[in-house]
Amino acid sequence: MKLRMLVVDVGGCEGCPLAVLRSLPSIPLDVEVHSQYLGNLDLELRYDIALVTGSICINDEVAVAKLKKVREISEIVVAFGSCAAVGGITRFCRGGQDPRPEHRVFQPITSVIDVEYAVPGCPPAPQIINALLVNLTRSASPFLKVFAAVAKVKKLSGFDLLDDVVLAGLCIGCGACVLSCPTNALQMIDQRPDLIVEKCIRCGTCYVRCPRASQILLTRYPAQIKVLARGV
Ligand code: SF4
Numbered sequence: 001m002k003l004r005m006l007v008v009d010v011g012g013c014e015g016c017p018l019a020v021l022r023s024l025p026s027i028p029l030d031v032e033v034h035s036q037y038l039g040n041l042d043l044e045l046r047y048d049i050a051l052v053t054g055s056i057c058i059n060d061e062v063a064v065a066k067l068k069k070v071r072e073i074s075e076i077v078v079a080f081g082s083c084a085a086v087g088g089i090t091r092f093c094r095g096g097q098d099p100r101p102e103h104r105v106f107q108p109i110t111s112v113i114d115v116e117y118a119v120p121g122c123p124p125a126p127q128i129i130n131a132l133l134v135n136l137t138r139s140a141s142p143f144l145k146v147f148a149a150v151a152k153v154k155k156l157s158g159f160d161l162l163d164d165v166v167l168a169g170l171c172i173g174c175g176a177c178v179l180s181c182p183t184n185a186l187q188m189i190d191q192r193p194d195l196i197v198e199k200c201i202r203c204g205t206c207y208v209r210c211p212r213a214s215q216i217l218l219t220r221y222p223a224q225i226k227v228l229a230r231g232v
Pocket residue numbers: 156157158159180181182183184185186195199200201202203204205206207
């Protein structure tokens with residue numbers, strides 16, 4: 001059975017939608033992809049899955065209304081990429097781009113709508129896209145739990161990693177956080193990660209990759225796993 005998937009960007013750099021489209025040839029599913037801009041969104045169709053990328057400008061009433069409509073017409077909504085999931089680099093935005101907000105008004109889409117899953121990454125790795133779609137269509141896998149937990153969080157960053165794991169004495173020095181950071185904002189010093197604060201774009205990738213931090217997420221936010229009702 002064909003899977004109807006919406007890929008829509010609400011205010012990002014387009015890196016995440018590009019990452020989705022580039023990974024599609026390797027996905028072992030029959031997927032009908034509708035890649036659209038928020039401005040010309042086809043609201044007549046219904047979708048099995050909506051991958052929403054970018055953060056939402058809460059000054060833009062039209063964009064906010066359309067995002068809510070995406071929620072209505074989609075069985076499963078995924079906040080895909082760091083901006084949609086936890087705000088990411090757009091936390092630092094101050095106008096200068098349409099719709100030219102006056103001050104920091106970009107928010108993760110979870111500030112406006114409930115989503116089933118949030119996947120940090122700047123952009124997320126192609127393997128994550130592949131595994132996410134397979135698990136959503138075939139099984140209620142533990143793989144989904146951490147992304148269901150992130151859907152309940154409004155921000156995640158290297159600061160949270162240091163507070164919750166390193167300074168709490170839970171770090172085992174595995175280095176996964178350092179390897180996952182897209183801006184080299186983490187470095188190992190004395191077998192523990194240290195944060196170069198000026199480089200952290202608050203993407204949250206390190207937090208979900210850390211085996212300790214992901215356990216913290218699962219404890220704080222017991223996961224509600226949802227997969228597609230009809231499967232594929
Ligand atoms: S330390 Fe790196 S991976 Fe972690 S939130 Fe900052 S930029 Fe992202």
